[in-house]
Structures are given as C-alpha cells and as structure tokens.
Amino acid sequence: MRFAMALALLAPMLLAPGGAGTDLHQFWEGTCADCHGHAGPFARRFLTVEDGRLLGRHHRDDLAAFLANHHVPRDLVGPVHDMLLAQASTPPRFQERCGRCHESAAALARESLELRDGxxxxxxxxxxxxxxxxxxxKLRLTAEEIGFFTDLLARLEREVRQGG
Ligand code: HEC
Ligand code: HEC
Structure with missing residues (x-):
C-alpha cells in the first residue's frame, strides 16, 4: 500500500522529459520487440487512449509506474510513454500508403529527414x-494526407533523435 502510494507520487516526476540523445525506436527494437513485436501495432492492439490518457489492459491507472518497473530505465519512462500514446492514437496509414516502398517510418526519419530552423x-x-x-x-496525396504525414514524420524525427 505504502509502496503503491509512493509510486503514485513519483509518477509525475517519471513523466518529466528525459532520455536526451536516445533513439526511442532503436531502444524499443533492442529491449522490447522480442516480447512485443513492433511498437506501433503493439500500442494499437493492446493499449487504449481515454481523454488523452494512455491505458494498458491491466495497468489502467499506473501505466507509467508499471513501465518504470518493466524494462524501461527511469529517464526513458516519459519518452516511451509518450511514444506509445502517440502510436495508440495514430491509425496505421504509413503502413498503408508508404509501406510497400518504405520499411518503417522510423527508418525513413532516421535516414532521410533533417530538421533545420524548425x-x-x-x-x-x-x-x-x-x-x-x-x-x-505519384501518390497524389490530398492536402489532408500531406498534413498527416508531415506531422507523423515530424514526431518520428523527434523520437529517433530525442533532443540529440
Ligand atoms: C521478457 C518479455 C518482455 C519484455 C522484454 C518486455 N515486456 Fe512488456 N510485457 C510483457 C508481458 C508478459 C506483459 C503482460 C503483463 C501485464 O499486462 O501485466 C507485458 C505488458 C506490457 C505493457 C502493457 C501493460 C498493460 O497493462 O496492458 C506495456 C505497455 C509494456 N509491456 C511495455 C514494454 C516496454 C516499453 C518494453 C521494453 C522497454 C517491454 N514491455 C519489454 C513482457 C515483456
Ligand atoms: C512506390 C514507392 C514509394 C512509395 C509508395 C513511397 N515512397 Fe517515399 N521514396 C521512394 C523512393 C524510391 C525513395 C528514394 C528516392 C531517392 O533516394 O532518390 C523515397 C524517398 C522518400 C523520402 C526521402 C527523400 C529525400 O530527399 O531524402 C521521403 C521523406 C519519403 N520517401 C516519404 C514517403 C512517404 C511519407 C510516403 C507515403 C505517404 C512514401 N514516401 C511513399 C519510394 C516510395
């Protein structure tokens, strides 16, 4: 009981930004993928978002505390939580529209994108x-799709370069 309360008090601190310089997708592939497969499909299948909050199937109110005790180093709990939240909220449109030529959005962001002056x-x-x-x-993307994929790749670029 006391332990659970301590964790609840810690949760906001655990969610502080951290993990500067860590490629979150490489971290997931190396640490989590053996058990969970790719992060996007895992998040969409097993996690839900309610009022902007990320919920697990079992760990509904304490997912961040769960992650801190589940293979995730403390400074990455916030970034990994936020990545899963974004993935659980995003339909698999990259897979559908770009996937036949690009293996993953993370690889594309890592290899082919560059942030300059915002x-x-x-x-x-x-x-x-x-x-x-x-x-x-020859994709003939609509304006809505261009907005969607630009936002998606901007997030991926941040996730593979976490402040680095
Ligand atoms: C050795 C296997 C293994 C590894 C490695 C692993 N997990 Fe898990 N994970 C599990 C199992 C088993 C469960 C189901 C346990 C549960 O839901 O209580 C789980 C559940 C989860 C859940 C869902 C909890 C819920 O309430 O639905 C999340 C999120 C999660 N893991 C994230 C991660 C992340 C992030 C990593 C890598 C840093 C990771 N896992 C690495 C085995 C693993
Ligand atoms: C029919 C195959 C195909 C599809 C579908 C496709 N691409 Fe590409 N894409 C390519 C090829 C081939 C290259 C490499 C071009 C080169 O290196 O000159 C590329 C390169 C890129 C680059 C890097 C360009 C650069 O200048 O470095 C981005 C960004 C990109 N694609 C985004 C996307 C997005 C987003 C989608 C889905 C909406 C998508 N692509 C769908 C074939 C495709």
Whole structure:
C-alpha cells in the first residue's frame, strides 16, 4: 500500500522529459520487440487512449509506474510513454500508403529527414517535406494526407533523435 502510494507520487516526476540523445525506436527494437513485436501495432492492439490518457489492459491507472518497473530505465519512462500514446492514437496509414516502398517510418526519419530552423527537410532532395511530398512517387496525396504525414514524420524525427 505504502509502496503503491509512493509510486503514485513519483509518477509525475517519471513523466518529466528525459532520455536526451536516445533513439526511442532503436531502444524499443533492442529491449522490447522480442516480447512485443513492433511498437506501433503493439500500442494499437493492446493499449487504449481515454481523454488523452494512455491505458494498458491491466495497468489502467499506473501505466507509467508499471513501465518504470518493466524494462524501461527511469529517464526513458516519459519518452516511451509518450511514444506509445502517440502510436495508440495514430491509425496505421504509413503502413498503408508508404509501406510497400518504405520499411518503417522510423527508418525513413532516421535516414532521410533533417530538421533545420524548425522545418523538416527531405535530405537527398533538399526540399522541405511539405514541398517534397505532393510530387513524391505519384501518390497524389490530398492536402489532408500531406498534413498527416508531415506531422507523423515530424514526431518520428523527434523520437529517433530525442533532443540529440
Ligand atoms: C521478457 C518479455 C518482455 C519484455 C522484454 C518486455 N515486456 Fe512488456 N510485457 C510483457 C508481458 C508478459 C506483459 C503482460 C503483463 C501485464 O499486462 O501485466 C507485458 C505488458 C506490457 C505493457 C502493457 C501493460 C498493460 O497493462 O496492458 C506495456 C505497455 C509494456 N509491456 C511495455 C514494454 C516496454 C516499453 C518494453 C521494453 C522497454 C517491454 N514491455 C519489454 C513482457 C515483456
Ligand atoms: C512506390 C514507392 C514509394 C512509395 C509508395 C513511397 N515512397 Fe517515399 N521514396 C521512394 C523512393 C524510391 C525513395 C528514394 C528516392 C531517392 O533516394 O532518390 C523515397 C524517398 C522518400 C523520402 C526521402 C527523400 C529525400 O530527399 O531524402 C521521403 C521523406 C519519403 N520517401 C516519404 C514517403 C512517404 C511519407 C510516403 C507515403 C505517404 C512514401 N514516401 C511513399 C519510394 C516510395
């Protein structure tokens, strides 16, 4: 009981930003994927979001505290929690629209994106992503899709480069 209360008090601190310089997707692949597979499908299948809060199937009110005792170093609890929250809230549209040519959004962000002065650029072409995507791969993306994929890749870029 006392232990549970201590954890509840700690939870807000556990959610503080941390893990600078850690590639969250590489961390997941190396530490969690053996048991859980890819993070996106895992989050969509097993976790739910209610009023902006991430809930597990068993750990509904104490997911962050659970993570801190479950393979996640303390400074990564906040970042991993936020990544799972974003994934559980995002439909698998990258897989559907980009997946036949790009293995994963994380790999694409790691290898091909660059943040300069707050704008995301496609590295090879040197174009801002918002200019690059409308003409890319004959996809004929709608304005809504361009917004969706630009936001998605901006998040992925942050997750693979966590402040690093
Ligand atoms: C050795 C296997 C193993 C590894 C490695 C592992 N997990 Fe788990 N994980 C489990 C099992 C088993 C459960 C189900 C336990 C439960 O729900 O109480 C679980 C449940 C979870 C849940 C859901 C809890 C709920 O209430 O539904 C999350 C989130 C989670 N793990 C995250 C992670 C993360 C993040 C990592 C890597 C840092 C990780 N796990 C590594 C075995 C593992
Ligand atoms: C039909 C195959 C195909 C599809 C579908 C596709 N791409 Fe690509 N994409 C490519 C190829 C091939 C390259 C590499 C081009 C090069 O290196 O010159 C690429 C490169 C990129 C780059 C890096 C460009 C640069 O200048 O570095 C980004 C960003 C990108 N794709 C985003 C996406 C997104 C987002 C989607 C889904 C909405 C998508 N792609 C769907 C084939 C595809």
């Amino acid at each position: 704008t995301l650029y496609a590295r090879k072409s040197g174009q801002a992503l918002a200019q690059f995507l409308p003409r890319h791969a």
